[in-house]
Amino acid sequence: MAVVVPFEKVNASIDTMVRATKADMERVNAMILSRTGSEVTMIPEVANHLISSGGKRLRPMLTLATAALSGYRGDGHIRLAAAVEFMHTATLLHDDVVDESDMRRGKPAARMVWGNEASVLVGDFLLGQAFKMMVEVGSLRALDILSTAAAVIAEGEVMQLAAAKNTATTEDEYLAVISGKTAELFAAACEVGPVIAERPKAEQAAARAYGMNLGIAFQLVDDALDYGGKAQKLGKNVGDDFREGKITLPVVLAFRRGPEEERAFWKRTLVEGQIAEGDLDTAIGLMTKHGALADTVERARHYGDKANDALALFPDGTMKHALMEAVAFCIARAH
């Protein structure tokens, strides 16, 4: 932990963070397993289908990392990290119902195996368990941050629902959506670290800013990946957003930059849902022509830089370096 790594050498990898949080993460995983337990056997079945499906657990790892960065000496970070992962899992279960998705992380979505009903209700159960764990930690400030995040995430998702059929969505409106639905949980997961360590407000705000900007970068790269790149390697279906008529940044940019006949294409496919064979290839072709995918990744890089700058007031060390590598990792997924 005491080794200071020179900053010029920032790998695009979460390996350092994985190693540095390994012992704590094992406790988080045990906590997750015990808290999905229920005599109602369908609950652990549905929950573990998703939880054990090989997600990176980036969000709880961020809570552990920012707690360590803040010199926290206690047990609360384990429960908070598990609560963050439960909130994330509940969101995924509900999202699959909302988006009518068939696949998640390269496996059939829970709703395809157990039905929409079970996905909605097990999501609710996990949210309840998440709050129970937070209450056990006893930090009202951490509770405030995470319960606010729960409301803001749902608000962001509703905003996306309302924007789904609007190709005239602006870049700022789109940023408001992903700040809510994705980045808010990254921000909250990072903020609670210095909060339970009772560090000064400035450090809490810095950790929050790191998480918020990392979350935006993460979502932007995800949106670009949905139109190609290494999506399949990551267990995603290329073209999901296109088929669901989601207005993401690559669409926003391509729509604005293209002439009227291209806009008619976007309206037919995304707004009216009239998608024919070859339309996905056409969409990717238009995005490439207008540099929409490259520029989406460029925007991600901008938010990644902001995330790294937010870390400036923390002391150099392994954990700070690991957090910077995580930024580089999120962006490098695009290549």
Added chain:
Amino acid sequence: MAVVVPFEKVNASIDTMVRATKADMERVNAMILSRTGSEVTMIPEVANHLISSGGKRLRPMLTLATAALSGYRGDGHIRLAAAVEFMHTATLLHDDVVDESDMRRGKPAARMVWGNEASVLVGDFLLGQAFKMMVEVGSLRALDILSTAAAVIAEGEVMQLAAAKNTATTEDEYLAVISGKTAELFAAACEVGPVIAERPKAEQAAARAYGMNLGIAFQLVDDALDYGGKAQKLGKNVGDDFREGKITLPVVLAFRRGPEEERAFWKRTLVEGQIAEGDLDTAIGLMTKHGALADTVERARHYGDKANDALALFPDGTMKHALMEAVAFCIARAH
């Protein structure tokens, strides 16, 4: 408030409770209105469609009543009552998606107007807001009670889902389902009253027991009403549970008391979902023949008595009387 009403005269009415909590309830309603607010206009639209549709707001009223019964002098009960109503509303929004219901309180269900997506996500938003309000009150014990309730409610609903196709469900298994999905919120709503008033554990447990037994009685009467009675007057559709294949106590009793050919009828209609013209009338006929509806109401009366007995250690007075009248009211709905 100081008038002691003789106990022999217990009306089957919630009028006394409505009057005694009127001033506080106006503050709760204002809180509810302000907390459904969002720049994302779909959120207040969906939330208020349901919230303003003329529910009795029995659950938040119980929080106000038990807080008053406990001599609470503060503001926390307003936010906790609003949080309880939000938890209830979130459950209804999600239930309508799970049950694929068309109607709710005599109006089209929110999912019929705004879609399943909006119902799931606005439910999540309201849950998040509920927790925010609880955090603002700052009582970790109240937070513990209500977050536990959130997990237990979802668990009860999943249990019901798993039992939905099992006509061999026992009365005890059925009681476990409704204790979770319905009575737990009544119990939590009542328990937080003495908790924020910092009354002794015995009074907290008594208020919880009152709520739990009232909730069971309430659900039993609801289940009986689904097969007739004054259901239409209450804005319900007779036969919803039958069409959805729900195994409720009237079914449990009729199934056990009937011969093999009747059991074949229940399996065809509820398990296989093969429902023909006239089957609902046949079901009601079988239940009547076996006294299943009358006995369901009789069971409700038993739990109502337990609810009243739980109140014994509180001082006599208007609020205690109002709580006893609420029990009589819940049971009298069946007639």
